Amino acid sequence: xxxxIIVFPGINRERDMAIALESAxxxxxxxxxxxxxxxxxxxxxxxxxxxxxxxxxxxxxxAAHSPIMGAVKAHAARGxxxxxxxxxxxxxxxAGLLPGALLRNVSLRFLAMDCHLRVExxxxxxxxxxxxxxxxxxxxxxxxxxxxxxxATLDRLEGEGLVAFRYSDAGGRxxxxxxxxxxxxxxxxxxxxxxxxxxxxxxAENLVDPVAGGEDGxxxxxxxxxxxxx
Amino acid sequence: MNAPVEASERFxxxxxxxxxxxxxxxxxPSLAELGIFAAMWSEHCSYKSSRVWLKELPTEAPWVIQxxxxxxxxxxxxxxxxxxxxxxxxxxxxxxxxxxxxATGVGGILRDVFTMGARPIANLxxxxxxxxxEPGTKRIVDGVVRGIGGYGNCVGVPTVGGEINFHPAYNGxxxxxxxxxxxxxxxxxFRSAAAGVGNPVVYVGAKTGRDGIQGATMASAEFGAxxxxxxxxxxxxxxxxxxxxxxxCLALMETEAIVAIQDMGAAGLTSSAVEMAGKGGLGIAxxxxxxxxxxxxxxxxxxLLSESQERMxxxxxxxxxxxxxxxxxxxELDFAIxxxxxxxxxxxxxxxxxxxxxxxxxxxxxxxxLYRRPVEETPQPEALGEVEDPAxxxxxxxxxxxxxxxxxxxxxxxxxxxxxxxxxxxxxxxxDAAVVRVEGKRLALALTTDxxxxxxxxDAEVGGAQAVAEAWRNLTATGARPLAxxxxxxxxxxxxxxxxxxxxxxxxxxxxxxxxxxxxxVSGNVSLYNETEGVAILPTPVIGGVGVIEDxxxxxxxxxxxxxxxxxxxxxxxxxxxxLWLREIAGREAGAPPPVDLEAxxxxxxxxxxxxxxxxxxxxHDVSDGGLLVAVAEMALAGGCGARLAAGPAGVxxxxxxxxxxxxxxVLAVADPARLLAGAEAASVPARLLGVAGGEDLxxxxxxxxxxxxxxxxxxxxxxxxxx
Numbered sequence: 001x002x003x004x005i006i007v008f009p010g011i012n013r014e015r016d017m018a019i020a021l022e023s024a025x026x027x028x029x030x031x032x033x034x035x036x037x038x039x040x041x042x043x044x045x046x047x048x049x050x051x052x053x054x055x056x057x058x059x060x061x062x063a064a065h066s067p068i069m070g071a072v073k074a075h076a077a078r079g080x081x082x083x084x085x086x087x088x089x090x091x092x093x094x095a096g097l098l099p100g101a102l103l104r105n106v107s108l109r110f111l112a113m114d115c116h117l118r119v120e121x122x123x124x125x126x127x128x129x130x131x132x133x134x135x136x137x138x139x140x141x142x143x144x145x146x147x148x149x150x151x152a153t154l155d156r157l158e159g160e161g162l163v164a165f166r167y168s169d170a171g172g173r174x175x176x177x178x179x180x181x182x183x184x185x186x187x188x189x190x191x192x193x194x195x196x197x198x199x200x201x202x203x204a205e206n207l208v209d210p211v212a213g214g215e216d217g218x219x220x221x222x223x224x225x226x227x228x229x230x
Numbered sequence: 231m232n233a234p235v236e237a238s239e240r241f242x243x244x245x246x247x248x249x250x251x252x253x254x255x256x257x258x259p260s261l262a263e264l265g266i267f268a269a270m271w272s273e274h275c276s277y278k279s280s281r282v283w284l285k286e287l288p289t290e291a292p293w294v295i296q297x298x299x300x301x302x303x304x305x306x307x308x309x310x311x312x313x314x315x316x317x318x319x320x321x322x323x324x325x326x327x328x329x330x331x332x333a334t335g336v337g338g339i340l341r342d343v344f345t346m347g348a349r350p351i352a353n354l355x356x357x358x359x360x361x362x363x364e365p366g367t368k369r370i371v372d373g374v375v376r377g378i379g380g381y382g383n384c385v386g387v388p389t390v391g392g393e394i395n396f397h398p399a400y401n402g403x404x405x406x407x408x409x410x411x412x413x414x415x416x417x418x419x420f421r422s423a424a425a426g427v428g429n430p431v432v433y434v435g436a437k438t439g440r441d442g443i444q445g446a447t448m449a450s451a452e453f454g455a456x457x458x459x460x461x462x463x464x465x466x467x468x469x470x471x472x473x474x475x476x477x478x479c480l481a482l483m484e485t486e487a488i489v490a491i492q493d494m495g496a497a498g499l500t501s502s503a504v505e506m507a508g509k510g511g512l513g514i515a516x517x518x519x520x521x522x523x524x525x526x527x528x529x530x531x532x533x534l535l536s537e538s539q540e541r542m543x544x545x546x547x548x549x550x551x552x553x554x555x556x557x558x559x560x561x562e563l564d565f566a567i568x569x570x571x572x573x574x575x576x577x578x579x580x581x582x583x584x585x586x587x588x589x590x591x592x593x594x595x596x597x598x599x600l601y602r603r604p605v606e607e608t609p610q611p612e613a614l615g616e617v618e619d620p621a622x623x624x625x626x627x628x629x630x631x632x633x634x635x636x637x638x639x640x641x642x643x644x645x646x647x648x649x650x651x652x653x654x655x656x657x658x659x660x661x662d663a664a665v666v667r668v669e670g671k672r673l674a675l676a677l678t679t680d681x682x683x684x685x686x687x688x689d690a691e692v693g694g695a696q697a698v699a700e701a702w703r704n705l706t707a708t709g710a711r712p713l714a715x716x717x718x719x720x721x722x723x724x725x726x727x728x729x730x731x732x733x734x735x736x737x738x739x740x741x742x743x744x745x746x747x748x749x750x751x752v753s754g755n756v757s758l759y760n761e762t763e764g765v766a767i768l769p770t771p772v773i774g775g776v777g778v779i780e781d782x783x784x785x786x787x788x789x790x791x792x793x794x795x796x797x798x799x800x801x802x803x804x805x806x807x808x809x810l811w812l813r814e815i816a817g818r819e820a821g822a823p824p825p826v827d828l829e830a831x832x833x834x835x836x837x838x839x840x841x842x843x844x845x846x847x848x849x850x851h852d853v854s855d856g857g858l859l860v861a862v863a864e865m866a867l868a869g870g871c872g873a874r875l876a877a878g879p880a881g882v883x884x885x886x887x888x889x890x891x892x893x894x895x896x897v898l899a900v901a902d903p904a905r906l907l908a909g910a911e912a913a914s915v916p917a918r919l920l921g922v923a924g925g926e927d928l929x930x931x932x933x934x935x936x937x938x939x940x941x942x943x944x945x946x947x948x949x950x951x952x953x954x
Contacts, residue, residue, distance in 0.1 A: 009562065010470050012386020015669070016652040033560075049650075051384045054470025107954075110379050112647045141383070141647040206649045211782050212667060213649065213657070 001228035003029040004042040006072070008063045011050035011087065013203065020205035021046070024221035025228075034063070037071045043228045044081040045072055047088030049141070049203060059102060059144045060090030069095050081125060082197040083224075086142055089189070089199035098190055098199045099157070100149030102142075106182030110143040114213075115202055116178060117188050118168040121161050124195045129223035135172045137216040138202035140180065145201040147183035147190075154185055164198055165189035241268035247599060254593045262530040262579060262586040266594065269497035269535055270504055273758050276598040279724035280756040283737045287751040288744050293713055294752055295416060301342040301492060302412075303752025304419055305714045307778045311668060312416040313675055314348035317356070317409035317718040317774040319757035323464045324406040328373025333381040333467040335408045337539050340385060341493035344476050345542065347420040347483050348412025351651060352666045353382050355392035355408050356679040356718065356772045360401030362634050362952060367396075370404050372953055377467075378408070379645040384469035385476065388654055389646035390664035392679050396634045399683075402762025407718040407755075409774040411677055413668055420483060422492040422502075424510035424545045424571050429489060431503070431514060431569035432551070434478070434558050435541040436471045437524035442498070442537025452723055452761040471540040471563070478561040479542065487550035494541040500534045502543040503569075504577055508595035513574035518581040522564040530579060530586035545571060605734050606727035611688045614807040614821030619885035623859065624934040626815045626889060630856045631863050632944035633814045638867075641949030659868065661787040662707035662852055665779065674782035676710035678775045682855070683768035685823035688808050690732040690769050694739025695826040699893060701775030702747045703852045706835040707896055708785050709842035710777030712747065717754040717773055722766025724758045732769040733758075739826075740771060746828035747835075749775070786842055788851040789869030790923040795903035796862065796873055800834045800853070800895030801916045804886020810856050811889035824891050831894040837915045838896050846906060849899035859888035859930070861897050862920070863941055866928050872938050875921035877931045884933060899923060 003021050007014050014031065021029045030042065039045060053062035063069065069091070076082050076097055084092040092098045105111055114137050122132040130136070149157070157163050166186040169178045179186040181201070189200035204217030238248040241264055251259055251267050259267065269275060277284065289297035295312055296304035302316035320335025336353060343350050355378055360367045382389045387410070424431075442465035482488060490510065492502045499521070507514035518533050528536075546554055551567065558565040572578070577594070579587040621629070630636055643658040655674055656665035663678035680701040686693025698715065705712040717740065722729040744750055760767040779785050790796070806812050807821025841847050849869065853861045866873055878887035900906045903919050910917035929935045 010384070010473055012384075012473065013650055016650065019652055019669075050386060051470060051473070054384065054468070056470065109376075110383055110645045110647075112379075112383070112649070113644050139649050141650065143383075203649070206652050209652065212653055212655055 001025040001027060001044060001225050002042050003044040003046055004032045004039060005029050005046045005048055006032045006034060006068055008034045008052035008066065010052045010054050011048055013049035013205065016205045017046055017048040017085065020208045020221045023208055024218065025225035032068065034066045034068050037067055039071045039075050044083060044224065045075055047084040047091050049086030049088060052087055052091065060087060060094040063091045064094035073097065076197055079194065079196060083126065084199045085203060085205065086201060089201055090144065092197065092199045097197055098192060099153050100147055102144050103146040103148050104144050105146050111140045111180050113140055115140045115180065116168050116170050117165040117202060118172050120163045120166055121191060124191060125224060125227035126198045126220060127164060127223060128227050129219040133172060135168055135170060136219065137207060137214065138204050139206040140202050142201060145181040147187045149184060157190055160193060162191045162193065163187055164191050165200060238264065242272060243268050247271060254590065260586055262534055263589055265531045265535045266500050266587055266589060269500050270594045271598050274496050275501050277756055278599045279601050279603050279758060280733065281600055282602050283734050286737055286741045288741060289750050289752065291714065291748060291750045294750055296419060297752050298754060300421055301345045303714060303716055304346065305752060306416050307673060307675065309671060309673055310416050312414050312419065313411060313776050314343050314346045314414050315409065315411040315716055315774065315776055316342050316753040317407050317716045317772065318342065318755040319718050319720060320406045320408065321403060321720065321757050321760055324374055325404055327464045328370045329377040330464050330466050332374040332377030332406050334465045334539055335406050336378055336381040337467045337469065337472050338495050339408045339410045340387065340472060343410040343412040344479055345420065345491050345493045346414065347418050348414035349480060350387045350410050350412040351653065352411045352664065352677055353387050353389045353408065354664065354677055354679050354774065356681065357392065357394045358400045358405035358770060359396050360404065361398040362396055364401050368953060374406055375642050375645055381467055381469045383647040385473045386650050388648045388650050390648050390654055390666060391658055391677055394639060394642065395683060397683065397768060399768045402765060403760040403767050405720050405767065405770055407772050409679060409716065411675060411776060420488060420491050422490050422506050422509055424490045424506040424512055426489055427512060427571050427573045429545050429548060429571045430551055430567045431571065432544045432546050433521060433541065433566045433568045434544065435475050435563055436468060436538060437522040437564055438533055438536050439524045439538045440528065440532055440536060441465050443532055443535045452759050465537045465539050467539050474561040474563055475540055475542065478558050478563055482554055482557045485553065487546050487554045489545040489547055491542060491544045494543055496537065498535060498537045504591060504594045506543065506545065507571065507577065508591040513572035513576045513591065514569055515572050515578045516569035518579060520566050520568040522566050530581040534579065603724055603730045604727040606731045607735065608690060608728060608731060611822045617806055617812065617816055621815050623884060623888055623930060624936055626811060626885065627859050627863060627934060628936065628944050630810060630814055630860055631941055632947055634948055635810060636856050636860060637948040638945045640946060641953060655782045655785050656708065656787055661785065662704040663710065665708055665782065665785040667782040672781045674779045674785060676705045676708045676777040676779060678704040679772055680704060681770055681772040683770045684819065685808050686736060686769040686771065688823050690735035691739035692823045692826055693769065694736035694771050695743040696823065696893060697771055697773045698740050698743035698747065698749060699826050699831050700854055701773040702749050703835055705775050705777035706839050707850045707852045709839060710779045711839065712749050712775055712777040714750050714752045715773050715775045717751055717771060719754065719756045720760055720767060720770040720772065721758050722761045729766055736769055736771045743826065743828055747832055784843065786847055786850050787868065788849050788865050790849060790865045790871040790873060790899050791869055792871055792924040794848050794899040794901060794923045796920045796923060797898045797900055797903055797906055798858065798895060798918045798920050799838055799898060799910060799915060802882060802887055802890060802892050804882040804890040805892045806886055806890050809889060809891045811885065824893050826893050834894045834896065834915050837910060837913045841906060841909060846902065847898050847900055851897050853895035853897060857889040857891050863928055865897060865899065866938050867942055867945055870938065871923050872925040872927045873921055873923045874925065875930045
């Protein structure tokens with residue numbers, strides 16, 4: 001798997017993402033500075049978490065207009081794979097690569113804790129190592145993760161099987177308590193219609209190590225590595 | 231233009247100090263010069279009341295690379311790496327404007343650490359707030375927590391630990407002590423002493439504005455009723471710029487361009503320029519016309535004293551300017567050559583073609599005023615005598631575990647990103663100290679902050695020793711080898727002999743413990759004048775401890791698991807003086823704090839650490855606030871597992887045994903209690919089998935039967951009920 005990680009000013013989980021990708025694929029990802037525009041030769045573009053440009057406008061709004069995002073859109077249009085995690089998900093919605101928006105958490109507070117995700121769509125490059133309905137742990141760390149889209153869009157996402165993950169409790173039940181940020185229909189991650197662009201709010205990359213919290217997130221990266229090894 | 235004489239007092243200079251200014255200059259000072267003297271001679275910058283006492287602290291050990299006097303302390307941790315750390319207060323600003331006060335406190339301490347060449351890997355915060363029943367406390371707690379999270383989360387440094395206490399003595403003076411820990415190659419530590427006459431002095435980072443002017447002076451006086459009017463002296467933080475500054479500085483530090491570097495903290499450009507040139511024994515010429523500004527028509531005085539955040543001053547090797555400029559251009563940060571090093575021994579500041587300041591450096595820094603202020607000892611507290619238990623063990627436990635000082639801090643840490651970086655081994659609440667691994671290594675650091683102010687108020691010497699011992703114990707309880715500490719000494723007005731007496735006694739106690747435990751002081755900060763309308767805080771010498779674990783997999787937490795035996799290590803006399811039980815259940819703040827037996831402390835701790843290293847210990851928790859039963863309850867809560875405990879020993883009253891706060895004790899959960907008890911006996915360490923972990927309830931034979939679920943409900947209630 002040849003992966004590239006985009007670093008915008010203010011991104012801060014690029015190292016975490018690099019560790020997760022390398023541990024699954026055995027290959028160091030390429031770090032891409034936001035002014036670069038040549039993404040040739042890369043299977044997967046990752047936009048990691050952080051506070052691009054301080055998120056001082058709307059989260060992800062500034063980064064969505066930077067030079068490299070034109071190249072990311074072209075990459076996606078060619079059928080390339082893109083993963084946006086946390087701030088990366090916000091950037092993908094701001095750039096129009098995924099529908100909807102991430103609003104402030106309903107509590108109006110930053111949320112930093114473990115959550116559980118239920119796999120809604122298995123069998124994609126991102127979810128190849130999961131079963132549908134499987135529950136795994138991931139890490140929340142965001143102030144604006146409350147997924148919003150209009151009802152028609154939500155219906156379309158559900159109808160086309162583009163909801164990748166939902167917030168659930170450890171038993172897979174969709175409860176209000178489990179949906180901490182208040183996301184519409186408990187949506188934590190969505191896919192593009194061709195299933196090659198994933199936006200995911202929690203951090204799977206922070207649970208890839210038995211010593212540092214656990215390995216629940218590893219399946220996502222191992223699934224990706226396997227998809228591109230084939 | 232000379233400043234009027236009466237202005238000197240407004241600047242916080244005494245009549246004597248002003249006379250000294252006149253003598254040094256041989257003329258009246260300009261406004262800019264007066265500002266420089268006032269800032270450099272402020273308590274905050276000069277440590278003029280504390281320096282004579284700080285010398286008593288032990289600062290050396292074979293593993294210490296850099297002791298006090300630099301931006302942060304540095305210790306070797308093995309594999310050619312060093313831990314760089316310091317703690318610093320932002321108390322006064324956090325009372326005036328809690329969010330920005332706390333946020334810029336985090337920003338400032340981060341800069342102290344990456345200035346030394348270290349990548350910050352963890353933040354901790356020691357917080358003290360007023361009585362929760364006071365209407366103003368809620369706003370301060372909420373603002374401080376948001377500020378710490380707002381800054382730390384954005385810069386991408388995990389906030390992994392700290393502590394929170396409440397007491398009415400902090401009503402008008404909350405304490406916000408922020409600690410940062412970073413990792414650097416042991417042979418690439420950057421320091422602040424300037425060198426090389428003619429070398430360029432370079433300003434990098436954010437632009438200079440009018441914020442925070444005279445902040446250091448503000449922080450060196452008591453508050454009156456008008457504290458809220460001091461808002462303009464509080465700085466505004468920009469964590470995004472800080473993040474860029476971290477990356478740009480660390481990138482430049484990989485080259486050979488930097489001769490010396492220092493952040494612009496309190497007293498801004500003035501103190502960084504004076505300290506760098508002064509330490510190097512040189513002079514410095516600054517041209518303020520070159521300083522990047524974000525406001526028009528700033529005066530020399532304003533530029534020199536601005537405490538705008540996220541700025542650094544560097545001395546570069548000649549010829550490296552362009553390469554360095556390119557690094558900062560990449561990160562879209564300002565870069566300006568604003569002066570040169572000279573051989574004059576003076577700071578000369580030009581602005582608009584005029585010399586605005588020309589002062590010899592010696593009197594500003596190394597020869598700044600030094601006071602041995604009068605000291606009055608606090609009388610020894612009366613012995614407590616016997617105290618009846620008005621509540622019983624079970625009701626006592628339920629109330630203590632839900633009290634503001636002992637209840638769950640989840641509401642707070644759920645707002646702090648503790649996992650960014652992917653190296654957090656023990657998150658908040660999981661162990662006695664936070665454990666963070668060094669990226670790419672097995673090596674991990676254990677980190678804690680500790681102080682028990684109510685002990686210090688009753689007996690500052692015992693309290694000082696106890697704070698050091700508890701930090702050492704908390705590191706030990708994770709399996710770490712304690713290396714060194716940073717201190718943050720928060721006290722009232724040093725001009726009051728009783729306060730100065732508390733300060734001196736705390737230092738004595740700290741020095742004693744630090745020596746006995748081989749746990750030297752490598753950096754620190756003093757915050758005085760924590761008084762409002764004549765009421766001082768409790769003496770609060772906070773200790774930030776750092777220890778090392780060779781293999782992160784060996785770190786132990788506090789959670790019980792079914793089937794493990796529970797063993798107490800250390801002696802119990804049932805000491806209730808100054809205990810939380812006494813305050814919360816018996817309604818008294820009285821008696822002497824528990825004595826700190828440093829020999830026993832060391833013996834017990836060394837024993838526990840060796841047992842953890844041998845793999846015999848599944849969980850370990852020190853016994854501190856609330857005593858033994860609270861410690862076991864916390865282990866039950868962390869593990870989601872009950873425990874059955876036998877009755878306490880005859881000869882110690884039950885409430886004394888279970889809630890007393892005797893020092894030097896640990897609760898261990900082990901699979902093989904016989905082996906542990908035999909080892910303890912061989913090491914002359916007191917140990918006692920308490921019971922077995924398992925089931926849904928926490929029980930003490932004949933006295934307590936409470937479900938872990940009920941304990942959890944009591945434990946988790948306070949913060950959300952109060953603040954959501």
